[in-house]
Amino acid sequence: MRSVAKIKDRFKIPGLKSLKVNSNWVFHFDGSGCDGCNAEYIACLSPGWDIERLGFRNTGNPSYADVLLVTGLLDEEAKRGLIEVYEQTRPDCKVVAAGVCACTGGLFDGSKGILSGADSVIPVDLYVAGCAVRPESIIDALMEITGNDTNKGTPEGEETA
Amino acid sequence: MNKSMFETTEYTSRFLQLSEVKDYRQLVYAAERMYGTGGFGNSVAMCTALEGAAEVVIPEKAQYIRTILMELSMMQENLLRLAAIAETLNFDSLSMMCWTEREKILEILDDLTGNRMILSMCVPGGVRKSLDPEILEESLDELNVVMQKAETIKGIIAEDSMVKRRLRGVGVLAKEAAQGSSVTGPGAKGSGVDIDRRMLGEYGAYRNLDFVPVTETGGDCLARCMVKIREVIQSGELIRKAVENMPEGSIRSEMPAGINGEWIAKIEQPDGVDTFYISGSGSAFLDEIGVRTAGESNQKIMDRLENVTLENEALIRLTLGIDSCLKER
Numbered sequence: 498m499r500s501v502a503k504i505k506d507r508f509k510i511p512g513l514k515s516l517k518v519n520s521n522w523v524f525h526f527d528g529s530g531c532d533g534c535n536a537e538y539i540a541c542l543s544p545g546w547d548i549e550r551l552g553f554r555n556t557g558n559p560s561y562a563d564v565l566l567v568t569g570l571l572d573e574e575a576k577r578g579l580i581e582v583y584e585q586t587r588p589d590c591k592v593v594a595a596g597v598c599a600c601t602g603g604l605f606d607g608s609k610g611i612l613s614g615a616d617s618v619i620p621v622d623l624y625v626a627g628c629a630v631r632p633e634s635i636i637d638a639l640m641e642i643t644g645n646d647t648n649k650g651t652p653e654g655e656e657t658a
Numbered sequence: 659m660n661k662s663m664f665e666t667t668e669y670t671s672r673f674l675q676l677s678e679v680k681d682y683r684q685l686v687y688a689a690e691r692m693y694g695t696g697g698f699g700n701s702v703a704m705c706t707a708l709e710g711a712a713e714v715v716i717p718e719k720a721q722y723i724r725t726i727l728m729e730l731s732m733m734q735e736n737l738l739r740l741a742a743i744a745e746t747l748n749f750d751s752l753s754m755m756c757w758t759e760r761e762k763i764l765e766i767l768d769d770l771t772g773n774r775m776i777l778s779m780c781v782p783g784g785v786r787k788s789l790d791p792e793i794l795e796e797s798l799d800e801l802n803v804v805m806q807k808a809e810t811i812k813g814i815i816a817e818d819s820m821v822k823r824r825l826r827g828v829g830v831l832a833k834e835a836a837q838g839s840s841v842t843g844p845g846a847k848g849s850g851v852d853i854d855r856r857m858l859g860e861y862g863a864y865r866n867l868d869f870v871p872v873t874e875t876g877g878d879c880l881a882r883c884m885v886k887i888r889e890v891i892q893s894g895e896l897i898r899k900a901v902e903n904m905p906e907g908s909i910r911s912e913m914p915a916g917i918n919g920e921w922i923a924k925i926e927q928p929d930g931v932d933t934f935y936i937s938g939s940g941s942a943f944l945d946e947i948g949v950r951t952a953g954e955s956n957q958k959i960m961d962r963l964e965n966v967t968l969e970n971e972a973l974i975r976l977t978l979g980i981d982s983c984l985k986e987r
Contacts, residue, residue, distance in 0.1 A: 533694025533775050536738065540764075543741075543757030570672075604691055608675050629694055629775050 519552040524562035530569025533629030534596035559585040567615040570598040596630040681942035698731040701780040703925040703934040706861045708782045710921035720784035725862040729893040734763040735928045766797045784910030805894040812887045825880035829974035830964040840955040843930030845978045848882035855926040882977035929979030
């Protein structure tokens with residue numbers, strides 16, 4: 498059996514954390530929005546964009562998630578769900594609010610029962626603008642938040658295997 | 659079912675509430691954001707109602723541009739629905755085929771208008787900008803590729819034995835039941851009822867394009883899927899005709915500062931007919947808005963279907979357009 502140390506040695510990766518960079522699991526939470534951003538995230542999983550080639554994987558279990566992606570408007574109903582999901586995530590799970598409704602409430606901010614963005618419920622690490630948010634923005638945000646640099650070339654000072 | 663009814667009303671009311679603080683021009687954008695993937699249809703419905711109430715006739719070229727964008731929007735949405743149905747069947751390769759084709763349509767929309775789904779192209783009195791003829795030519799070439807692929811998908815749905823076993827004879831809606839109910843869209847067309855708001859030519863340039871609705875006779879989930887994929891092909895043909903016949907001229911006519919009057923606009927969407935009612939008494943803020951989405955009118959049909967089982971209910975709802983993968987909002 499290969500130990501972690503051997504794998505590290507073989508790929509010359511300085512820390513175990515770097516191994517995790519290229520394997521991130523995403524849990525997608527859609528609020529009660531118009532579903533535009535939801536469809537764009539699903540488009541990210543489709544052959545046109547395919548985030549799996551960059552090491553992201555869609556998961557249905559929040560406790561496995563490295564990234565919690567929140568899209569859509571949040572109302573009181575969705576707030577309960579979001580809190581329930583957030584409590585199940587690991588402490589190092591990053592939160593991305595994608596789309597203007599998840600960031601600020603957008604056009605519907607101030608309407609009855611509508612919350613002004615995901616950050617009024619849970620702490621958010623990265624905001625992605627757009628109505629609806631574009632797949633390239635979602636991919637960019639996911640790579641930014643996880644430190645995944647697959648298509649940005651090798652960072653300085655690191656050797657490739 | 660009660661829960662989805664509650665949700666539908668709730669989401670629509672969110673848009674209705676905005677009418678208290680936004681004037682009628684701003685409300686078109688809100689209408690578009692009621693329902694992300696098919697939003698353009700909602701903005702067309704809202705604009706048609708506003709123009710009808712204000713007795714404004716919009717230029718012919720604007721009608722053609724609306725028709726082209728509307729059909730592109732319907733194409734991508736029908737493909738999205740088919741992808742969701744294929745996913746429910748655990749037929750992943752078909753689902754991915756649909757996603758790939760949908761992505762091409764979205765690219766065309768992106769090139770033509772600058773956004774993929776929520777286009778913000780429809781404004782009261784016409785459209786925001788003209789379509790670039792060069793990009794339109796390129797789009798038609800791309801559209802040909804999509805239509806060829808759509809023929810392939812149609813062949814798979816019609817002939818694949820697994821699809822047939824899962825869909826044939828499931829959730830049958832008899833023609834008489836369909837005629838005597840509020841069901842519209844693929845639910846009605848799949849049962850042989852040729853009802854389509856585009857036939858009436860109340861909006862868009864459909865009366866110049868020899869539009870004949872797609873119908874199937876099965877009344878089951880398979881027939882409804884066939885309606886969807888045949889509508890994709892039909893939309894492609896309509897777009898080609900509309901591009902060929904597009905007249906020259908202005909794209910926007912003047913709207914009055916306030917709306918005085920009332921109007922009902924009914925727009926054919928992939929799920930059925932969306933109804934918008936507006937009334938105003940001379941100010942920029944409307945007195946009343948009423949919205950009835952296709953999902954709301956379709957969901958009352960569930961107890962008239964035959965051969966409904968728990969494992970098939972998801973498929974039936976997806977094909978009928980009730981609370982589908984992407985809900986009416």
